Amino acid sequence: xxxxxxxxxxxxxxxxxxxxxxxxxxxxxxxxxxxxxxxxxxxxxxxxxxxxxxxxxxxxxxxxxxxxxxxxxxxxxxxxxxxxxxxxxxxxxxxxxxxxxxxxxxxxxxxxxxxxxxxxxxxxxxxxxxxxxxxxxxxxxxxxxxxxxxxxxxxxxxxxxxxxxxxxxxxxxxxxxxxxxxxxxxxxxxxxxxxxxxxxxxxxxxxxxxxxxxxxxxxxxxxxxxxxxxxxxxxxxxxxxxxxxxxxxxxxxxxxxxxxxxxxxxxxxxxxxxxxxxxxxxxxxxxxxxxxxxxxxxxxxxxxxxxxxxxxxxxxxxxxxxxxxxxxxxxxxxxxxxxxxxxx
Amino acid sequence: xxxxxxxxxxxxxxxxxxxxxxxxxxxxxxxxxxxxxxxxxxxxxxxxxxxxxxxxxxxxxxxxxxxxxxxxxxxxxxxxxxxxxxxxxxxxxxxxxxxxxxxxxxxxxxxxxxxxxxxxxxxxxxxxxxxxxxxxxxxxxxxxxxxxxxxxxxxxxxxxxxxxxxxxxxxxxxxxxxxxxxxxxxxxxxxxxxxxxxxxxxxxxxxxxxxxxxxxxxxxxxxxxxxxxxxxxxxxxxxxxxxxxxxxxxxxxxxxxxxxxxxxxxxxxxxxxxxxxxxxxxxxxxxxxxxxxxxxxxxxxxxxxxxxxxxxxxxxxxxxxxxxxxxxxxxxxxxxxxxxxxxxxxxxxxxx
Numbered sequence: 129x130x131x132x133x134x135x136x137x138x139x140x141x142x143x144x145x146x147x148x149x150x151x152x153x154x155x156x157x158x159x160x161x162x163x164x165x166x167x168x169x170x171x172x173x174x175x176x177x178x179x180x181x182x183x184x185x186x187x188x189x190x191x192x193x194x195x196x197x198x199x200x201x202x203x204x205x206x207x208x209x210x211x212x213x214x215x216x217x218x219x220x221x222x223x224x225x226x227x228x229x230x231x232x233x234x235x236x237x238x239x240x241x242x243x244x245x246x247x248x249x250x251x252x253x254x255x256x257x258x259x260x261x262x263x264x265x266x267x268x269x270x271x272x273x274x275x276x277x278x279x280x281x282x283x284x285x286x287x288x289x290x291x292x293x294x295x296x297x298x299x300x301x302x303x304x305x306x307x308x309x310x311x312x313x314x315x316x317x318x319x320x321x322x323x324x325x326x327x328x329x330x331x332x333x334x335x336x337x338x339x340x341x342x343x344x345x346x347x348x349x350x351x352x353x354x355x356x357x358x359x360x361x362x363x364x365x366x367x368x369x370x371x372x373x374x375x376x377x378x379x380x381x382x383x384x385x386x387x388x389x390x391x392x393x394x395x396x397x398x399x400x401x402x403x404x405x406x407x408x409x410x411x412x413x414x415x416x417x418x419x420x421x422x423x424x425x426x427x428x429x430x431x432x433x434x435x436x437x438x439x440x441x442x443x444x445x446x447x448x449x450x451x452x453x454x455x456x457x458x459x460x461x462x463x464x465x466x467x468x469x470x471x472x
Numbered sequence: 473x474x475x476x477x478x479x480x481x482x483x484x485x486x487x488x489x490x491x492x493x494x495x496x497x498x499x500x501x502x503x504x505x506x507x508x509x510x511x512x513x514x515x516x517x518x519x520x521x522x523x524x525x526x527x528x529x530x531x532x533x534x535x536x537x538x539x540x541x542x543x544x545x546x547x548x549x550x551x552x553x554x555x556x557x558x559x560x561x562x563x564x565x566x567x568x569x570x571x572x573x574x575x576x577x578x579x580x581x582x583x584x585x586x587x588x589x590x591x592x593x594x595x596x597x598x599x600x601x602x603x604x605x606x607x608x609x610x611x612x613x614x615x616x617x618x619x620x621x622x623x624x625x626x627x628x629x630x631x632x633x634x635x636x637x638x639x640x641x642x643x644x645x646x647x648x649x650x651x652x653x654x655x656x657x658x659x660x661x662x663x664x665x666x667x668x669x670x671x672x673x674x675x676x677x678x679x680x681x682x683x684x685x686x687x688x689x690x691x692x693x694x695x696x697x698x699x700x701x702x703x704x705x706x707x708x709x710x711x712x713x714x715x716x717x718x719x720x721x722x723x724x725x726x727x728x729x730x731x732x733x734x735x736x737x738x739x740x741x742x743x744x745x746x747x748x749x750x751x752x753x754x755x756x757x758x759x760x761x762x763x764x765x766x767x768x769x770x771x772x773x774x775x776x777x778x779x780x781x782x783x784x785x786x787x788x789x790x791x792x793x794x795x796x797x798x799x800x801x802x803x804x805x806x807x808x809x810x811x812x813x814x815x816x817x818x819x820x821x822x823x824x
Contacts, residue, residue, distance in 0.1 A: 372593075
């Protein structure tokens with residue numbers, strides 16, 4: 129006798145319950161009860177169970193157990209998976225090409241070309257010799273301890289993913305800033321992407337794509353890192369001085385003139401802050417994504433955990449910190465340059 | 473040409489509300505601003521505005537904050553859509569324009585100067601001045617000459633390559649004026665253009681505006697809350713209160729014959745001797761028998777006359793225009809004019 133028997137008999141559902149009287153999978157509680165021996169449950173109020181799926185199932189075998197819920201979800205996903213990947217595969221294929229291409233390019237080009245190019249880019253965006261020196265020293269340090277290849281893999285992935293985040297995120301942010309409906313619809317999605325533990329969206333991705341494809345981790349990184357650039361683009365455009373917008377209207381700007389001549393330039397500091405955050409978040413995710421075959425420093429960290437190679441894990445972790453500092457300083461310095469050129 | 477009507481505002485109403493049509497009925501039946509807000513929770517912006525803005529003149533719209541003056545000026549280029557009424561520019565109703573035509577109007581017919589300058593902070597002074605032409609599709613090389621010319625005209629020679637934040641407020645507003653002038657539009661809308669500037673700079677800017685106006689004869693609609701400024705600049709003065717026109721007309725006339733206690737309260741504080749001019753209070757009869765103490769120009773203000781009289785209230789001056797006698801002014805009349813006039817007590821004396 130279970131607690132809710134009387135409920136089902138009162139509702140006249142006894143027969144329906146009896147139909148399901150075949151031995152379904154046992155819940156953990158059942159197993160424990162069985163192991164303890166069948167001493168009848170003490171019907172004190174203290175032990176009164178919540179009418180959960182499992183508790184109701186005890187009284188009525190036809191009622192689904194909670195594990196059937198997760199199982200149903202899984203089966204539903206598997207059912208649509210083939211059709212879904214039929215659409216998603218070709219759509220995301222360019223991402224694989226871009227990632228593979230970037231990795232191939234960064235690794236086959238000799239270090240004495242790659243490092244100077246990077247330093248030149250750093251100088252171009254920051255105009256600061258101090259920073260160039262710092263970046264040069266960091267890269268040389270990583271190369272000296274033979275972590276050059278791993279660091280370059282990580283950087284290549286970040287460059288591709290952050291670039292795509294900006295490419296997709298800025299237009300989404302602009303669309304959000306122009307329509308309140310769009311903003312209302314997008315913000316819950318952004319909230320979810322930001323709060324969902326990153327491991328969680330690796331799970332459906334593993335089902336959808338094969339682990340050998342680079343787009344698997346590419347998508348995971350983009351989903352995780354796109355949020356700040358979208359949010360800050362939206363915010364930046366909404367914060368543009370209303371008076372300036374009114375002036376733009378009063379002088380007869382078309383909507384696209386307004387966007388490109390006023391809104392985006394004035395929102396640029398915020399957009400750049402978003403890009404900085406996006407790059408930092410892709411770095412965080414690229415480490416986790418090593419679980420699903422993303423190459424780079426994360427693989428070494430994983431090796432450190434799996435094989436208990438303490439030194440490898442720690443040095444790789446330190447390498448990630450160095451990359452993070454480099455990326456952060458460079459993007460912040462270019463942001464500061466933009467800020468100072470239009471400070472009011 | 474000077475007296476043609478450039479812009480004519482007829483029966484203009486504006487009610488800020490989600491359902492303005494309902495509220496409009498109440499307002500037309502005579503509900504006032506406070507009641508409308510109280511009972512309907514709707515804000516009355518403008519009520520039955522009728523103003524004719526003359527070509528080539530400066531029309532000043534004056535009122536305290538909340539009187540609807542900024543709302544009114546934004547109706548002229550439809551930055552704000554009216555609830556009811558007409559706005560005719562050169563006879564054509566601005567409200568009939570579609571989006572593209574409206575954009576054309578804003579680009580070519582009306583330029584605007586803002587209280588907070590509203591310059592583009594990421595563009596140089598030169599690019600800001602050429603903004604109107606840039607919007608029409610010309611690049612820096614095309615508008616450079618024009619922009620440099622007008623920047624020099626407003627006193628900003630050599631500042632072309634600076635950014636707005638490097639300039640003082642007064643200089644930024646000069647850029648704002650240059651921007652409006654470069655657009656070469658016949659109508660200039662100035663929304664409290666000088667209110668954010670300190671008094672000395674403001675006075676300089678007023679002089680600059682009058683000087684430019686003497687040259688260009690644009691149709692200028694100027695918004696201000698400062699009566700001194702309004703009297704200094706205006707050819708035609710419109711006084712707004714709670715979204716209604718209280719009195720409009722020649723500023724000297726309003727000063728001498730205020731028709732509302734609100735206006736009396738306003739004009740009590742000003743220096744009448746400096747604002748009133750000889751032509752407004754002179755006697756139009758020319759009597760050759762009288763022994764005149766001297767000749768005055770009809771444009772002189774009373775302060776000048778007072779200093780010339782040396783305090784003697786017995787004198788009578790002759791008023792001349794282009795060397796021809798057009799009237800006389802006794803010091804006794806002058807003294808009387810210096811005392812503020814009360815508004816007529818009965819409110820039905822108000823005319824529109």
